[in-house]
Amino acid sequence: MPVRTARLGRAHGPEPLAVEGVVLLLPSGEEVSGRRPSALLAAASVRALGRRLTRAGRDQSLAAHVVHYRYRGWNGSEAHLARDASWAVGEAVRRYGDVPVCLAGIGMGGRAALRAAGHDAVTSVLALAPWLPDEDVAAPPEPVKQLAGRRVMIVHGTNDARSDPELSFRLAARAKKANREVCRFEVHADGHGLSQYRGKCWRWRRTS
Template identity: 35%
Template sequence: MTHARLLDTVAPSAPRGVALVLHGGAARRGSMRVSPTQLSVLRMVPVAARIARAVRGEAAVLRLLNSTRGWDATHTPVDDVRWALGQVAERFGPDLPVTLVGHSLGGRAALLAAGEHSVVSAVALNPWVYPEEGRADVSGRRVLIVHGDDDRVAPARRSASVACNLARTAELVGYVSVSGGKHAMLRRSDVFDGLAAQFTAATLLGREPTGVVGRVLAGEQWVEV
């Protein structure tokens, strides 16, 4: 049983792929239901819109609203991602490739769910992770981690450790350190949003990458911007 919901940003009738956008947000006392108006959810609206512009109607862009806030050990955001992937398969077909794009705990969920059957790539923005989660099997996937060096909520050293470990199984792992970037991604938002959009368009649709994403997909593992 899940209370997760999917919201369309763009949904063409015959997409070539799907970008699934995942929000963060810590648990709160009282009601644990996710509100469409909570800040962690709203922060992903411009990310989804930027991806929609980058894919130019060739891919669906959907935002996942989790069952509950935070990370409930009995039903985690990874469970909600798996539910959403099932919904995507029913709606668009079982063989459509998917890119996961998440922030904070959503970035954690994106990395931990990257090994799911239909997922071809994942983007984790300021992910809140444990170093040991780099043991996840992401064989054949391409992964981008983008982390602000002034993030006081999710330590960048943890995501850097995860990136090193994921590289043991992934087809490719790129790590971009954003100078002055804080956890909410409001400062230098254009960098965070743009990298997520460009990486999605390149790995999901085969678009020719440029700039930082081009460097990452050419094999440069560590980049500072």
């Protein structure tokens, strides 16, 4: 695959003079792809999330950035999206100093948010309809130790046809054994877009 670099998009809304917290917006992706993601599509997919989080965190001097991945795919053990999310946390710390970081991801971006939560600067994770791989006895399960000490919220619609809600339920159950701050909500009859539950997600982030 060609050598590429991840980058942070411009801050959503007016960037506060003194940033006291950062939200990194992680778009969805594909299971396998070496193609470069569309910057416009990536930004559009998390625009509403970024707008609402920025508005809710205005009084807390919150800055929100879209993470533009190097590749569109997770790509097996390469875990490109998770690696780019980890890089983005480090870049946020470089830009803003020692501030708390929230990883907020949708679909495959939700998986990246959960996987990259081990960075010392990460204090909270919001995973909306996270895409998780089918459980395979021949492969290790998705790790959860990195979620210890973080506030974690997972939201999944029961009618999600893209990401299996049963898999996020199982992950949350394992994670909760080591971290009581893991919360998972199912939205009855809602799909991948979680249109019924968005407002409550924003309110959770505002109090985190």
